[in-house]
Amino acid sequence: MSAPHLPKVAGIDPEVPVSTQTAAPLREIPAAPGAFIQDRLAGWVSDLTTLHELTERLASTATLDAALNELLHAGAALVGARRGLLVLERAGTTTPSTTLGLGLGPADLGHLETVERSATALGRVLDGPPEAADARGGIATPDLLGDQDLDPRHREVATRLGYAASYALPLASEAAGRLGGAVWFYDEPGEPSEKQRHLVGLYARYATEHLARLTELERARADIATVAEELLPSRLPRIPGVRLAARHRTGPQGGGDWYDALPLPDHALGLAVGSVGGSGPSAMAAMGRLRASLRAYAVMEGEDPVAVLSDLELLLRLTEPARTATALFAYCEPATRKVVLAGAGHTPPLVLGDRRCEYVETTLSAPLGMLACWEAPSVEFSPAPGETVLLYTDGLLRRTGDAMDRAFARLHSAAASVPKADRHDPAAVTDHVLRAMLPDGLDRSDSTEDVVVLAAHFD
The missing domain is CATH 3.60.40.10 (PPM-type phosphatase domain)
Known part of the structure; x- marks a missing residue:
């Protein structure tokens, strides 16, 4: 006499044993990620959005002067500074260097030019070896006036202009080489955070490529204008x-x-x-x-x-x-x-x-x-x-x-x-x-x- 068959329910054969590896049914909804992770994700999204907006504004510039101004302002916003200085001088060309200031008048730029180039962070990113910069490519000077080895003339100019810290960054990329450098000044001792350095480094590399394209374009335009004038x-x-x-x-x-x-x-x-x-x-x-x-x-x-x-x-x-x-x-x-x-x-x-x-x-x-x-x-x-x-x-x-x-x-x-x-x-x-x-x-x-x-x- 055969054993009675168990009834089937919804097409499931009750004689098939349940696997011991099958996960137990959920008893409750998993908890949402912690507030710390959510804040971190929101911060990443905000940083990427800001970087995208700044690079879009830079890409819309059609002249070299406009691009340099945009770079100075965007860099100041990224590192939290109020003033800055940019020098563009491509090695191996006869093109004269271009100097542009943010929040600095002609007299201020004149004072800065009296400081020996090698005594400034900007001079070191322009002329120094790559190892002179940090991992992000920049040189931070968090307390200028507290530096006992600071050049006396640099100390005098910093006191006159009222800045106490700086962050310098080379404008360089693998394709374009080194085009120049920028430095931003802080009114009080301080330095950009690791996140700020990362963002401004990404922005500077993109800006370097854009500046290289505009430089070549303006040089070509100048050559065309010269030829045209010679034909007249x-x-x-x-x-x-x-x-x-x-x-x-x-x-x-x-x-x-x-x-x-x-x-x-x-x-x-x-x-x-x-x-x-x-x-x-x-x-x-x-x-x-x-x-x-x-x-x-x-x-x-x-x-x-x-x-x-x-x-x-x-x-x-x-x-x-x-x-x-x-x-x-x-x-x-x-x-x-x-x-x-x-x-x-x-x-x-x-x-x-x-x-x-x-x-x-x-x-x-x-x-x-x-x-x-x-x-x-x-x-x-x-x-x-x-x-x-x-x-x-x-x-x-x-x-x-x-x-x-x-x-x-x-x-x-x-x-x-x-x-x-x-x-x-x-x-x-x-x-x-x-x-x-x-x-x-x-x-x-x-x-x-x-x-x-x-x-x-x-x-």
């Missing part, structure tokens, strides 16, 4: 009866806007402005070739601006068929105040005087390189004594950010607002127009447009 006239000619002034700025990538002023036979003067399509070294090289060619054609047949631009069109079509350009050439006889000009897709000149401010009506024509044969009628006009003829490239209009019709109106308004006392000075006229058109200045880093303004004042 080194000085403007002096012709009786007319005075000249020019302003030119190249975009960060280098562009093709140019101008020229050259003396011609019979005491005449040739004025030209133009723009080559594109940007970068290729556009700059094309601009140089175009300007040189126009000078040659102007010397041979400058009294006929249409012939000058026709020859330039033919040359461009034969040698650089994929290139387009705009140009305006004016043949001037200062003795008789006669101007004959022709334009190829270029913006019209503007005449400014005591009695008028108006654009010269020129014939509408296509840019160079867009037609099989370029030719358009020339325009002749006579500036009155004391009037200024303003030539410019469309980069001046585009940098305003306005639509072209509004930009033309804005230029007219800027010229009309030149004070009467300045209208007989072509340099003052160009500077006033540029200030009115570009309140942020010509050197705005986020603009890719070249700007050329050439003014001719007829006596």
